[in-house]
Amino acid sequence: MANLFKIAIRNLMRYKRRTILTASLVAIGIIFVLVFSAAAGSFKNLIVGQITDSMLGHIQIHRKGYVASIENLPLTMNMKPQAVAKIEKMLEGMPEVEAYSPRIKLGGMFSNFTETTNIRLNGVDPEKEIKTVPLLMSRIKEGERAIKKGVIMIPELLSRGMNVKVDDMVVVIATNKDGSVNGKQLKVGGILESATGPGGRDGYVHIEDAMEILRMDEKEISEIAVRLKDFGALHNVYGKLENMLSGEQNKQGKPTFEVHTWEGLSPFFNIAQMIDIMTLFIKIMLVAIVLISVMNVMIMAVYERIREIGTISAIGTLPSKILSMFVVEGLLLGVFGAIIGNAVGLAVVFALRLAHINYNFSRQTFILSPSVQISDLLIVSVIVIIVAVLGSLQPALKASKMEPIKALRHV
Amino acid sequence: MELIKAENVGKDYTAGEVTIRALDEVSFEIEPASFVSFVGPSGSGKTTLLNLIGCLDKPTKGKLTVADTDITGLDRKQSASFRGEHIGFIFQDFNLIPVLTVYENIEYPLLMVQNVPVKERRKRVAAVIEAVGMTNQKDKYPDQISGGQKQRVAVARALVTNPKLVLADEPTANLDHKTAYLVLELMKRMRDEFKTTFIFSTHDQKIVGEAEIIYTLEDGQLAGREMKGGTNG
Numbered sequence: 001m002a003n004l005f006k007i008a009i010r011n012l013m014r015y016k017r018r019t020i021l022t023a024s025l026v027a028i029g030i031i032f033v034l035v036f037s038a039a040a041g042s043f044k045n046l047i048v049g050q051i052t053d054s055m056l057g058h059i060q061i062h063r064k065g066y067v068a069s070i071e072n073l074p075l076t077m078n079m080k081p082q083a084v085a086k087i088e089k090m091l092e093g094m095p096e097v098e099a100y101s102p103r104i105k106l107g108g109m110f111s112n113f114t115e116t117t118n119i120r121l122n123g124v125d126p127e128k129e130i131k132t133v134p135l136l137m138s139r140i141k142e143g144e145r146a147i148k149k150g151v152i153m154i155p156e157l158l159s160r161g162m163n164v165k166v167d168d169m170v171v172v173i174a175t176n177k178d179g180s181v182n183g184k185q186l187k188v189g190g191i192l193e194s195a196t197g198p199g200g201r202d203g204y205v206h207i208e209d210a211m212e213i214l215r216m217d218e219k220e221i222s223e224i225a226v227r228l229k230d231f232g233a234l235h236n237v238y239g240k241l242e243n244m245l246s247g248e249q250n251k252q253g254k255p256t257f258e259v260h261t262w263e264g265l266s267p268f269f270n271i272a273q274m275i276d277i278m279t280l281f282i283k284i285m286l287v288a289i290v291l292i293s294v295m296n297v298m299i300m301a302v303y304e305r306i307r308e309i310g311t312i313s314a315i316g317t318l319p320s321k322i323l324s325m326f327v328v329e330g331l332l333l334g335v336f337g338a339i340i341g342n343a344v345g346l347a348v349v350f351a352l353r354l355a356h357i358n359y360n361f362s363r364q365t366f367i368l369s370p371s372v373q374i375s376d377l378l379i380v381s382v383i384v385i386i387v388a389v390l391g392s393l394q395p396a397l398k399a400s401k402m403e404p405i406k407a408l409r410h411v
Numbered sequence: 412m413e414l415i416k417a418e419n420v421g422k423d424y425t426a427g428e429v430t431i432r433a434l435d436e437v438s439f440e441i442e443p444a445s446f447v448s449f450v451g452p453s454g455s456g457k458t459t460l461l462n463l464i465g466c467l468d469k470p471t472k473g474k475l476t477v478a479d480t481d482i483t484g485l486d487r488k489q490s491a492s493f494r495g496e497h498i499g500f501i502f503q504d505f506n507l508i509p510v511l512t513v514y515e516n517i518e519y520p521l522l523m524v525q526n527v528p529v530k531e532r533r534k535r536v537a538a539v540i541e542a543v544g545m546t547n548q549k550d551k552y553p554d555q556i557s558g559g560q561k562q563r564v565a566v567a568r569a570l571v572t573n574p575k576l577v578l579a580d581e582p583t584a585n586l587d588h589k590t591a592y593l594v595l596e597l598m599k600r601m602r603d604e605f606k607t608t609f610i611f612s613t614h615d616q617k618i619v620g621e622a623e624i625i626y627t628l629e630d631g632q633l634a635g636r637e638m639k640g641g642t643n644g
Contacts, residue, residue: 003522010510311506314467315568316495316524318488405467408502 026337034345038370054135057225075177078220099131108174123210143190151189294391310407323400330392420473448622457612495524499569501579559590579611
């Protein structure tokens with residue numbers, strides 16, 4: 001086998017310029033894929049991070065059917081304290097869970113005493129909420145960065161539209177699950193910058209204020225947002241939670257709870273998917289570049305060496321060995337290209353990271369911080385090497401099937 | 412026991428709708444350790460016959476036995492194995508592999524065809540490289556040596572596997588007369604040393620005289636057999 005590699009390297013070095021050119025093409029393809037994947041991945045991570053860390057959390061648990069009616073924020077579908085306690089106990093026993101936050105969600109009327117509009121409110125336990133969505137506080141652009149009892153954090157949209165400022169008094173009116181209406185005067189504690197995604201009309205109050213507005217005797221929770229220690233374990237933990245909660249059934253034998261990852265709750269998941277699809281297309285382009293380059297070079301190599309193929313075939317080299325000789329050449333072209341491409345690609349990604357390039361989207365500033373996972377390098381390298389081998393296969397097959405007598409006659 | 416036995420061997424080539432008879436009912440026998448030449452004008456069938464004996468082509472009719480094997484029935488892979496085991500080739504254009512040194516060219520059949528262990532390989536390469544007088548040039552590449560030296564390397568490459576038969580198609584065509592005689596002398600010496608049968612084709616009348624048995628081909632038919640020291644057939 002070592003001899004096949006020795007002969008292949010010498011044959012590649014025989015046409016140095018052509019080999020360098022082909023390996024460079026392969027390398028350029030890899031650099032492009034790595035840099036694009038890293039940059040696109042950076043944007044994707046920023047978007048996903050923004051959504052999950054400032055609003056949704058990684059996973060949410062609701063009573064079965066709640067998400068289907070989430071636009072109405074149905075109070076009748078809240079979870080009872082016993083059920084919540086059961087889920088909380090479960091979550092506390094899971095080492096993958098970093099924090100969780102029970103929320104009471106309600107829709108109501110918001111009045112500044114001269115005008116009234118609708119608002120969606122999240123009643124939260126501030127300590128738990130901040131641990132679960134740590135970027136929430138950074139969204140407070142005016143006022144104190146705390147959700148205290150008796151205060152309301154209102155969305156920027158409402159503040160502007162209703163001309164309400166920090167420390168102004170407002171009234172929130174809501175209908176409880178029995179149908180009776182209740183109101184509570186609250187002080188505006190802060191103005192919330194709108195998050196990326198849904199939540200443009202979402203405000204925050206203390207969970208006890210929410211209970212008071214809704215005249216709840218006991219905490220009936222609309223959703224429990226969960227934050228994981230490792231975002232990469234999202235689907236594993238989701239599966240685990242779903243398994244654990246599927247055992248909880250109502251009297252009709254149907255599941256009591258439903259579990260969703262952020263992907264099932266935010267339309268931004270589609271954007272994340274589009275980024276993945278774009279990356280896939282770039283990878284397909286890389287495959288095409290490698291395939292065409294290697295195939296072209298190997299076809300030329302076979303054509304130029306027909307008499308040599310005839311000679312080695314005449315002296316008894318088996319067709320399989322002739323095939324291997326050319327496949328190894330293609331393989332080496334892929335390996336050379338992959339080594340150069342990975343090295344330069346990593347250097348470019350590292351340089352981009354050091355450059356701290358900023359992008360301003362609306363009021364949010366994204367700092368481009370591309371990174372490459374070892375798995376990405378391995379996947380791209382393996383793809384390139386496999387495609388290089390495939391690209392050399394057809395010319396190699398042609399060489400191995402050549403009749404020695406015809407090959408020897410070739411001029 | 413003969414090394415080669417040809418019985419009514421014929422070979423037709425088809426070009427479009429025209430069939431060309433390259434060999435017609437050729438029969439002969441060649442003993443081991445012979446030094447044989449096939450002579451005749453261009454198109455007489457010399458190369459075709461050598462290709463058939465060398466398992467590079469198949470006869471259209473007749474039976475051809477080499478080293479006790481009916482080679483007419485071998486498939487591609489079997490033919491390659493048979494060539495690798497029993498036959499050495501010397502080509503008119505030397506056909507050395509340009510990316511390999513003199514030593515590596517000679518070593519190639521042992522390494523890539525016969526998978527001979529490294530110790531044995533070194534011993535055999537050293538023996539033939541010494542025998543053809545190329546030891547001092549062993550690290551040079553083919554483009555760094557002369558035509559005569561290239562053919563000596565080709566002779567060494569053909570002999571390194573200890574074949575029963577070496578086929579040489581116009582081995583001296585690209586050499587000057589002095590070098591051509593030296594190469595033939597080398598081939599004869601190798602025959603004496605390794606007891607290998609040498610068959611070569613040529614149309615050079617001055618070279619023909621070096622053979623011990625001369626077969627003459629004309630229009631694809633065997634026209635005569637001459638042994639050194641008298642005519643026979």
